[in-house]
Amino acid sequence: MIGRRHIIVHENDTVSTLLDANTADTSLEGGRACAPGIRFGHKVALKSMVTGEPVLKYGVAIGVATQNITQGDHVHVHNCR
């Protein structure tokens, strides 16, 4: 199992974008955990974050965590705003 394809756009990012449709896999390429069910183009947490922490993609804050996020979680409108 090599894990799901994903792209970290910037070295400082705390989320990565998934680039395949293997939603049943539970790991990322490189070995980190990945929650099942995250679709192509959606984001996975690269590290755990606490409520209020900025979510970084493209090296900038694209939002803040609205609840605690665990590494491997799907990051989207339910936990980031």
Place this chain on the structure above:
Amino acid sequence: MSTTAAKTSDMNISGYRRADGRLGLRNHLLVLSTLALTNRVAALAAEAVPDCVLVAGDMQRGLRGRDAKLQDHVVRALLHHPNTGGAVVFVHDTAARKRLQEWTKTCKRPIEVLAFMEGRGVAETVRRGNEAVIRVHTALKAQVRTPGHLGELTVALECGGSDATSAVCANPVIGSFVDMVVAAGGRAIVSETAEFIGAEQVVAQRAASPEAASEILEAIRRRERMMEEDGEDYRGVNPTQENIEAGLTTLIEKSMGAVAKCGESPLMGRLDFAQEPPGPGLWFMDTPFFSPVSITGMVCAGAQLTLFGIGVFNPSAVPLAPTLKICGNPVTVRDWPDAVDVDVSMLVEGRGSLEEAVQTLIKKVAEVCAGATTWAERWGEGQIIVPREAESI
């Protein structure tokens, strides 16, 4: 972006050295119709040789104020462009011919100006055009490529047909290259003001000075107000339900997909449509979002090359400056094999890293700078479209 270790030091840039020192990547023979009335004779005149660049658009008489000034500026910018080796220009009458001929002396390259009203029949007018084209073509053959360097480039940045792949593949790859051009002392121009709505914080952080920040932010606010006047609440409806389905969480994330093609260099300031950057670095040009219009603005500001990130296919290009279509969507790459120049779909398909994708772009840019043609050049794709504000008289 900064994750890449790609090197550009071995990039061979060569081109045609103009009298003012600028480097042209092409030695185009431009056949320019300065009025829609002369478009047909200009097109027929251009047939004298196989490889003219014909610009025959919607140039009008009766324009007012800024519109009139801008149309006149675009005509001159095309003739003065570093990729223009020489030109044959059609104008309406004797007065216009004399006025333009006086100015074209400053371009210091073979430019012939023909007045339509001085003709004696269509066939005779076309024949004079053909002869002028052949004379300029002969003069251009004598010119040879000379070495240049990366820092002499002005690169126009564009994206269109955007999808989930362009935001994380094509545009970041372009951004990495832009950082290298800027580091080498070159210039890059980004436009399409409305695409920056939502990314104001990033603009403010990256602006080289408080003045640069305020003039760019003002331009973004102005475009947003235009939408509000038309009853559109852009900020309220974005990201759209469709965007959210596709994985975009916030408006700033959506905007950053487009902003990623700028790289991370400081924004030096705002340029008006078709205004040449006053110095090196990354510049923001205030333009409409329609790509044939925005590219016209950046190329008329002196960009010799356009880097165009796509997701689904978008054919837009400008005839004068080679346009590279860069695509990370494997389906688009497969379906448009005669139109995509740089395939970065290795990122999506797990066949390569961002660094490797950047290397692919560098290699292709080097080839195009050395004279290899882009697909848009081969197809003769391209439009020059000048935006207008007011009704004409």
